[in-house]
Amino acid sequence: MPEPNVLLAIEGALAVVTVNRPDKRNALDLPTVEEFHAALAEIARARCSAFIVTGAGDKSFVAGADINAIKARRRNDALAGINSRLMSAIENHDAVAIAAVNGFAMGGGCELALACDLRIAADNALFGLPEATLGIIPAAGGTQRLPRIVGLGRAKEMILTGARWDAKKSLEYGLVSEVVPSAELMTAARAMAARVLSLGPLAIRLAKQALNASANMPLQSGLMFESMIQAVTFESKDKMEGASAFLEKRKPAFTGE
Numbered sequence: 001m002p003e004p005n006v007l008l009a010i011e012g013a014l015a016v017v018t019v020n021r022p023d024k025r026n027a028l029d030l031p032t033v034e035e036f037h038a039a040l041a042e043i044a045r046a047r048c049s050a051f052i053v054t055g056a057g058d059k060s061f062v063a064g065a066d067i068n069a070i071k072a073r074r075r076n077d078a079l080a081g082i083n084s085r086l087m088s089a090i091e092n093h094d095a096v097a098i099a100a101v102n103g104f105a106m107g108g109g110c111e112l113a114l115a116c117d118l119r120i121a122a123d124n125a126l127f128g129l130p131e132a133t134l135g136i137i138p139a140a141g142g143t144q145r146l147p148r149i150v151g152l153g154r155a156k157e158m159i160l161t162g163a164r165w166d167a168k169k170s171l172e173y174g175l176v177s178e179v180v181p182s183a184e185l186m187t188a189a190r191a192m193a194a195r196v197l198s199l200g201p202l203a204i205r206l207a208k209q210a211l212n213a214s215a216n217m218p219l220q221s222g223l224m225f226e227s228m229i230q231a232v233t234f235e236s237k238d239k240m241e242g243a244s245a246f247l248e249k250r251k252p253a254f255t256g257e
């Protein structure tokens with residue numbers, strides 16, 4: 001049997017999703033995108049609170065959309081948002097997504113990292129949105145999420161000049177929050193996940209929604225949304241447990257309720 005294009009390991013509250021086409025630098029063809037959606041559904045079913053996304057092999061995180069598929073696609077394929085829907089499904093997932101970027105994060109690979117909530121890079125990471133070299137634009141969130149993360153000027157630099165950013169520059173620009181030696185990437189990503197998993201799960205899930213909404217809402221509506229969310233956390237078991245644990249000088253045992 002051929003190996004799956006997407007490997008999923010569920011380890012309690014944490015899942016690890018590995019794009020597994022190393023011979024093709026983990027480029028996203030349609031079966032890979034579909035397998036990724038299935039992995040996201042499985043992560044939701046298993047009620048994981050965080051998942052790490054990485055690429056198989058030591059060369060590439062994801063080298064973008066599969067260019068064979070791009071060549072064959074026409075207007076309606078773009079309108080169907082094949083890759084774009086995957087990125088939105090990651091962004092809107094209940095679990096926190098952590099991109100562990102090893103090597104090339106080009107095109108859709110860069111956009112995959114942008115759709116994740118947190119990004120950590122190996123020292124060999126290289127980010128770029130080279131779509132215009134193919135006569136197209138980055139349309140799985142590149143023109144929209146990149147400026148929200150690094151600012152419009154820097155996003156224009158990457159997209160309009162075809163610049164590639166190494167790990168050091170990506171850290172300086174705020175594209176990633178940590179750079180580690182390649183061999184330590186997964187350990188560092190797991191440590192980041194452990195920090196997420198130590199917090200109140202319901203609060204984290206709702207905080208992700210509030211943070212995502214900040215890009216779409218006027219300030220007053222966003223502040224109202226934030227208060228409504230807090231009204232939910234104030235009635236939660238997690239809040240009672242978190243506050244009690246602090247006052248009793250013990251570790252909280254959250255249930256996510």
Ligand code: COA
Pocket residue numbers: 023024025027028059060063064065066067068070104106107108130131134
């Ligand atoms: N789609 C389809 N195949 C891809 C691919 C992609 N996005 N990226 C790499 N591959 C394939 C290559 O065609 C090659 O296949 P082959 O062995 O059958 O010839 C294999 O993966 C290895 O690629 P190669 O270019 O030899 O590896 P490299 O390590 O020298 O370079 C990259 C790696 C990522 C810099 C280079 O492959 C690249 O520029 N890829 C395209 C990136 C891109 O433009 N992405 C946006 C797409 S919209």
